[in-house]
Amino acid sequence: xxxVDTEGPGTGTAGSxxxxxxxxxxxxxxxxLPYVLIAPAVLAIVGILGYALVRNxxxxxxxxxxxxxxSHTTEWTGFDNYRRVxxxxxxxxxxxxxxxxxxxxxxxxxxxxxxxxLLLNRLAKPMRLTLSIALVAAWAMPVIATTTxxxxxxxxxxxxxxxxxxxxGFSGYEQHNWFSSGFSTLTIVTVLIVWASVPFVALxxxxxxxxxxGEIYEAARMDGASGPRIFWSITAPIMRxxxxxxxxxxxxxxxxxxxxxxxLNAGGPNRESETLPVMAYIEGMMQNQYGVAAAxxxxxxxxxxxxxxxxxxxxxxxxxxxxx
Amino acid sequence: MxxxxxxxxxxxxMTAALAACGTGDDGSGSSGGGGxxxxxxxxxxxxxxxxxxxxxxxxxxxxxxxxxxxxxxxQWGGIQDRLxxxxxxxxxxxxxxxxxxxxxxxxxxxxLADLSELRDEPWNSNMLASAEIxxxxxxxxxxxxxxxxxxxxxxxxxxxAEVPTTxxxxxxxxxxxxxxxxxxxxxxxxQSYYVLGGFIADEGGSFAVEDxxxxxxxxxxxxxxxxxxxxxxxxxxxxxPTDNDEASPQQSTxxxxxxxxxxxxxxxxxxNGAIExxxxxxxxxYFPVPGKTADQLGNVFLxxxxxxxxxxxxxPELAREWLALATSQEWAQKFVDANGGxxxxxxxxxxxxxxxxxxxxAMVASADVGFLPPLTTGWANVEAVxxxxxxxMTASLNGEDYASAAQAADSEITTRxxxx
Numbered sequence: 001x002x003x004v005d006t007e008g009p010g011t012g013t014a015g016s017x018x019x020x021x022x023x024x025x026x027x028x029x030x031x032x033l034p035y036v037l038i039a040p041a042v043l044a045i046v047g048i049l050g051y052a053l054v055r056n057x058x059x060x061x062x063x064x065x066x067x068x069x070x071s072h073t074t075e076w077t078g079f080d081n082y083r084r085v086x087x088x089x090x091x092x093x094x095x096x097x098x099x100x101x102x103x104x105x106x107x108x109x110x111x112x113x114x115x116x117x118l119l120l121n122r123l124a125k126p127m128r129l130t131l132s133i134a135l136v137a138a139w140a141m142p143v144i145a146t147t148t149x150x151x152x153x154x155x156x157x158x159x160x161x162x163x164x165x166x167x168x169g170f171s172g173y174e175q176h177n178w179f180s181s182g183f184s185t186l187t188i189v190t191v192l193i194v195w196a197s198v199p200f201v202a203l204x205x206x207x208x209x210x211x212x213x214g215e216i217y218e219a220a221r222m223d224g225a226s227g228p229r230i231f232w233s234i235t236a237p238i239m240r241x242x243x244x245x246x247x248x249x250x251x252x253x254x255x256x257x258x259x260x261x262x263x264l265n266a267g268g269p270n271r272e273s274e275t276l277p278v279m280a281y282i283e284g285m286m287q288n289q290y291g292v293a294a295a296x297x298x299x300x301x302x303x304x305x306x307x308x309x310x311x312x313x314x315x316x317x318x319x320x321x322x323x324x
Numbered sequence: 325m326x327x328x329x330x331x332x333x334x335x336x337x338m339t340a341a342l343a344a345c346g347t348g349d350d351g352s353g354s355s356g357g358g359g360x361x362x363x364x365x366x367x368x369x370x371x372x373x374x375x376x377x378x379x380x381x382x383x384x385x386x387x388x389x390x391x392x393x394x395x396x397x398x399q400w401g402g403i404q405d406r407l408x409x410x411x412x413x414x415x416x417x418x419x420x421x422x423x424x425x426x427x428x429x430x431x432x433x434x435x436l437a438d439l440s441e442l443r444d445e446p447w448n449s450n451m452l453a454s455a456e457i458x459x460x461x462x463x464x465x466x467x468x469x470x471x472x473x474x475x476x477x478x479x480x481x482x483x484x485a486e487v488p489t490t491x492x493x494x495x496x497x498x499x500x501x502x503x504x505x506x507x508x509x510x511x512x513x514x515q516s517y518y519v520l521g522g523f524i525a526d527e528g529g530s531f532a533v534e535d536x537x538x539x540x541x542x543x544x545x546x547x548x549x550x551x552x553x554x555x556x557x558x559x560x561x562x563x564x565p566t567d568n569d570e571a572s573p574q575q576s577t578x579x580x581x582x583x584x585x586x587x588x589x590x591x592x593x594x595x596n597g598a599i600e601x602x603x604x605x606x607x608x609x610y611f612p613v614p615g616k617t618a619d620q621l622g623n624v625f626l627x628x629x630x631x632x633x634x635x636x637x638x639x640p641e642l643a644r645e646w647l648a649l650a651t652s653q654e655w656a657q658k659f660v661d662a663n664g665g666x667x668x669x670x671x672x673x674x675x676x677x678x679x680x681x682x683x684x685x686a687m688v689a690s691a692d693v694g695f696l697p698p699l700t701t702g703w704a705n706v707e708a709v710x711x712x713x714x715x716x717m718t719a720s721l722n723g724e725d726y727a728s729a730a731q732a733a734d735s736e737i738t739t740r741x742x743x744x
Contacts, residue, residue: 015420065744067432069412070411070434071433155639156565157565179567180567216715268710269710270712270715270732285405286710287740287743
């Protein structure tokens with residue numbers, strides 16, 4: 001929900017960076033046409049997201065289970081759901097897990113994506129094309145399809161991962177269960193998400209790099225700068241807006257990752273790989289505790305907003321600096 | 325541009341949805357329900373009723389009442405979500421089949437009509453327990469089914485193993501097969517929790533017990549532990565991983581037909597599925613799950629289905645008529661006959677005459693020692709994924725300490741079972 005909301009402006013900023021931002025919103029409207037054109041989109045977002053958000057918020061203050069759903073009754077219970085969630089150890093465990101999981105994923109995605117993006121920039125044409133195709137293929141793969149394939153790769157009895165480990169001479173991979181602990185499950189989810197997210201970073205970085213004039217690098221090299229030095233002193237500062245906004249997007253995407261975690265092992269074993277979105281789903285849809293699940297998702301939203309507000313301020317500050 | 329397109333699409337979709345709601349509202353009201361006043365919508369589960377029986381029954385009903393009956397076959401997967409949705413809206417379904425363990429979960433939701441006028445029919449008392457809550461009849465028993473041991477006669481003959489009548493003989497037979505053949509003596513996945521429930525019931529225990537007004541998990545008990553120990557003993561004869569249940573992979577179509585499985589525990593439709601997958605060439609024998617002694621068969625989970633009427637049914641009288649007809653002595657007997665005696669009858673005035681050596685014969689033998697899981701609204705929450713009993717089974721089979729794993733499972737069961 002949140003992402004669709006933020007994704008729009010996000011990609012917009014990435015695409016048309018220098019425009020906007022000046023005091024445009026204070027200027028009188030340039031005719032009605034722009035408003036008419038944007039109205040369907042705004043109405044759809046308000047109708048679909050806005051309605052769902054408000055409804056979710058209302059449900060979070062109600063006792064809402066199967067009985068209330070079927071008999072169409074409304075029972076207001078104030079902050080009962082929130083109290084239950086906040087007193088539940090599982091919520092705090094999930095919260096910690098979600099943040100650690102998100103941090104690990106985002107760091108890996110950004111580091112690997114950057115390295116591959118830099119590689120793309122240096123490759124000759126045939127290899128660059130090959131690598132690009134491979135990246136686009138990974139990026140374009142439907143999530144459920146990749147998840148199913150990963151499930152097979154790491155299958156206990158017939159999985160190729162066990163076969164590879166055995167062939168490499170490791171013992172203990174006869175029927176090794178890769179999904180036997182939350183950590184192991186989330187590690188596989190991490191491999192899956194990183195693999196599928198790196199292309200976005202790599203291809204965008206490459207696109208950005210092509211706009212940097214080669215003369216700057218040439219000058220740096222003349223001055224005797226090493227590779228890492230060139231990256232940290234030239235590429236990184238020029239590409240800073242890209243890094244900030246991409247990290248911002250990846251944080252949101254990984255934070256709300258649901259399909260991969262749920263489809264791989266349903267948050268198991270023993271709910272050990274449950275992140276907040278998965279917890280909300282299991283409590284709500286599987287346990288018919290819609291009120292509690294609504295409270296979890298509202299809390300998730302608030303936590304994400306608070307976490308990102310710091311980050312957003314950072315982005316705004318960094319963007320202003322070069323100008324002043 | 326993409327967003328505008330999406331927006332346009334969304335608006336179109338919303339308009340369509342609103343339009344659909346509109347017609348729905350027009351149709352419902354006093355005459356709506358599953359259709360109009362001259363039709364009845366019935367949901368039956370996949371594999372429940374033989375096609376000829378349904379057709380014949382509906383012809384009889386249509387002839388008498390002049391209405392058409394629309395029978396829609398539903399799949400078990402995700403059925404609870406569909407039932408919940410159907411019961412919360414007008415104009416969906418009039419009569420539906422509900423699994424016997426799921427019935428109680430809908431009893432206090434206000435979604436099922438009170439059928440107490442049918443209370444005095446001679447129902448099978450074991451089955452009635454799953455349909456009657458606090459002296460109100462929310463559904464009517466339709467049929468029962470339970471698991472038996474299915475074995476490959478050829479492998480057993482080759483090994484020289486004999487059909488057991490006690491647990492000890494059962495283990496001896498499995499050892500014989502292990503020693504004399506290269507077949508898997510028994511296929512038993514790690515999380516077949518209804519099989520475990522039977523072993524716990526053999527000890528006199530159960531998944532959960534009533535404690536005053538509340539329920540609490542009762543797996544961390546000597547009975548629970550003894551049941552699990554026997555399960556683990558059996559499971560040690562199987563090549564199956566410990567973290568799967570009988571449905572994933574589906575034992576009847578994905579495991580057994582691949583060969584070399586000397587025996588497995590399954591339901592009638594699973595046995596038929598395996599025979600079909602083997603091209604009809606299986607030579608299966610059947611025996612009831614043995615008990616501790618020869619004079620006492622092992623407890624098995626009494627599965628089955630009830631029929632219920634939607635409280636929002638468009639034409640409640642017709643819906644009740646159909647349900648009463650389908651479960652009447654005449655049609656219940658026809659139902660049992662159409663199934664070749666392969667179901668446990670819902671009424672005491674209906675008899676099943678299964679063929680000798682058939683699945684049905686072994687199944688009916690243990691119908692009297694059937695057990696039901698705790699009959700309370702919250703039980704559906706316990707069974708929902710992730711099921712704490714399954715997690716306990718995997719942990720225990722993987723060598724974790726039973727008492728601490730069972731304690732964790734009990735506290736999870738207690739939390740969930742007391743929720744509505």
